[in-house]
Amino acid sequence: MPSARIPDTVRRVFTEAFSARDIAEPLASFDAEASAAHARDFMEARDFDVIGIRRDGLMVGYAERGSLEGGACGEFRRPFADAIVLEDTAALVNVLLKLNQNPFAFITVLGQVGGIITRADLQKPAVRMWLFGIVTLIEMRFAELIERHCPADTWKTHVSEARLQKAQALLEERGRRNQRLQLFDCLQFSDKGQIVARLEDIRKQTIFASRSQAEAAVKNLEKLRNNLAHAQDILATDWDTILQLCEFFQSSMAEGPT
Numbered sequence: 001m002p003s004a005r006i007p008d009t010v011r012r013v014f015t016e017a018f019s020a021r022d023i024a025e026p027l028a029s030f031d032a033e034a035s036a037a038h039a040r041d042f043m044e045a046r047d048f049d050v051i052g053i054r055r056d057g058l059m060v061g062y063a064e065r066g067s068l069e070g071g072a073c074g075e076f077r078r079p080f081a082d083a084i085v086l087e088d089t090a091a092l093v094n095v096l097l098k099l100n101q102n103p104f105a106f107i108t109v110l111g112q113v114g115g116i117i118t119r120a121d122l123q124k125p126a127v128r129m130w131l132f133g134i135v136t137l138i139e140m141r142f143a144e145l146i147e148r149h150c151p152a153d154t155w156k157t158h159v160s161e162a163r164l165q166k167a168q169a170l171l172e173e174r175g176r177r178n179q180r181l182q183l184f185d186c187l188q189f190s191d192k193g194q195i196v197a198r199l200e201d202i203r204k205q206t207i208f209a210s211r212s213q214a215e216a217a218v219k220n221l222e223k224l225r226n227n228l229a230h231a232q233d234i235l236a237t238d239w240d241t242i243l244q245l246c247e248f249f250q251s252s253m254a255e256g257p258t
Helices: 008-016 036-046 092-098 119-123 125-149 151-158 161-176 189-198 211-229 239-254
Strands: 029-031 050-055 058-064 085-087 104-109 112-118
Touching: 008 125, 029 036, 036 050, 058 112, 085 092, 092 125, 092 239, 112 119, 119 125, 125 189, 125 211, 125 239, 151 189, 189 211, 211 239
Parallel strands: 029 050, 085 104
Antiparallel strands: 050 058, 104 112
């Protein structure tokens, strides 16, 4: 990914616009004295893996479906201290990184556990929009670096003839729609990524140690962006890329506002 601090205004959008509460689901719960077999049947019917355990009306722990056998639910209670617990205001970047450590996280509302987030919840619109925005920031950074280091369209020598022709065709089509753009504006994300990968002076300003590493990352980012844009599964094949994006965003935040 590019190495760059995120402007304070953009930082607020990506850290405050979406939070854990936007993707959390209510945590189904049973009294400690309730039948564990009944609770397990309930979970199997709804494909739930975790339930909350209540005592005197308060949520006091949780139980996983695989542990429930005979007896009462309370016999299989585990304390919330054994799991990941986040506030409902937690930023999405923190939620995603925590879910790499555990398949679910509990969410507190007014200081009490009341919700749950599983990895399946990461397919929801809020997460998809957030990730798409991060990829867009990276593309904008690529464009900034290329325009700074490649005056007078010298970037053209690092793009294949076929890709240049495709960009030219897009430029002509946009011209017919009265859109005043330059050829560079019609490059695709992969084109800009290839330029960054091939020019060492630019690549040194990113976290990529080599051309091959940069090209692999660009390929993965493009695949993730396409899956986001076309509402495809982003967990089965893009999980590692998502984690890398989160780590990039978190490190960029740590550098402080511009």
